[in-house]
Amino acid sequence: MNGSVQKSFPGQPSMGVLNLKGSETKFRLSRYTPSDDIAFFIKHFWIVSWDLTGQEPYLQDVVPNPCVNLVIERDKTAIFGAAKGKFSYLLQGKGCVFGAKFKPGGFYPFLQQPVSELLDKPLDIDRVFDIEARDIERQLLALEHDEAMIRLAEQFIRPKLPARDDTILLIEDIIDRIKEQPDITKVDHLAECLPMHKRKLQRLFEQYVGVSPKWVIKLYRLHHAAEQADQGRVVDWLKLSLDLGYYDQSHFIKDFKTIIGETPEEYARRVGG
Structure with a gap:
């Protein structure tokens, strides 16, 4: 160790x-x-x-x-x-x-x-x-x-321990890109950056990760949103939803509630209380 x-x-x-x-x-x-x-x-x-x-x-x-x-x-x-x-x-x-x-x-x-x-x-x-x-x-x-x-x-x-599989390194790199490049908001954007065919990327994630690249992108964007509130910041949710690639704030609120369990305002009040 x-x-x-x-x-x-x-x-x-x-x-x-x-x-x-x-x-x-x-x-x-x-x-x-x-x-x-x-x-x-x-x-x-x-x-x-x-x-x-x-x-x-x-x-x-x-x-x-x-x-x-x-x-x-x-x-x-x-x-x-x-x-x-x-x-x-x-x-x-x-x-x-x-x-x-x-x-x-x-x-x-x-x-x-x-x-x-x-x-x-x-x-x-x-x-x-x-x-x-x-x-x-x-x-x-x-x-x-x-x-x-x-x-x-x-x-x-x-x-x-199995034999080392270099695909793990590839997936690490892909997820690092998702976390570090907030302008990647769609699977098409990600596929273009790699570059990799969209269907190949989706199959890779299903096999190795267990969830879709679309879900991973959404997850890290919403992680970021929740951590803004966790750190005591006053969050402009409309601006943040636009920054995260949402064209409609209602869709952002729906996704936030699906992952976090409550609306952005409800979560911010609870962690700030």
């Missing part, structure tokens, strides 16, 4: 954790860089822990991203594809969840079938790795230190 830790603090990109500033006292979120061999496929390990003993439960919202996650949680361990909308998790009592976030496209070499098949259909961990869900829950969640959890996770991941 490289030993690199990235902890989430207000003012840093939320990476899909909504209202990060308002939740900092409710749980601890840490992200760790994997060992070099594993890092070709896995973006980071993440650990969420909380102790709300004697306190009210807390509902945390998470926006999806185009990544597969291996999640180890008591009685809920599985491998999950990208969700299509906001996911809400109820934190109560005391607990811990461990995850491995694969790079976009990084899980396909393990699966060797279209990652789109994981949409709304989690995969049992023993379908890919030589470990039963209950065994890894018992072993890993009993550990007290993050580093020990990561070592154990790498022990069962490493024997199953």
Whole structure:
């Protein structure tokens, strides 16, 4: 393990954790860089822990991203594809969840079938790795230190590492373009930039990422919009919707609500309150 830790603090990109500033006292979120061999496929390990003993439960919202996650949680361990909308998790009592976030496209070499098949259909961990869900829950969640959890996770991941697939690097580059070039608002724009035929691009994303390039473009534009409000900025939603390529603000509001779970104004009031 490289030993690199990235902890989430207000003012840093939320990476899909909504209202990060308002939740900092409710749980601890840490992200760790994997060992070099594993890092070709896995973006980071993440650990969420909380102790709300004697306190009210807390509902945390998470926006999806185009990544597969291996999640180890008591009685809920599985491998999950990208969700299509906001996911809400109820934190109560005391607990811990461990995850491995694969790079976009990084899980396909393990699966060797279209990652789109994981949409709304989690995969049992023993379908890919030589470990039963209950065994890894018992072993890993009993550990007290993050580093020990990561070592154990790498022990069962490493024997199953597939050959490196350069398509993962291509997909990384494509998604970096989407994130860094806000003027890319349509799949046609993206295909022209690469250059790559639109249909080939769509097939590539279905196979490796599990969601369409159109959805990924929309997702990152709406991530950006939500983070504007998260950072306490007064947002001109009409201007922002135009900047993101929407010709009609009503379509922007509809898409924002689909992904974030509420309208821009409702979300801004909640995180600002």
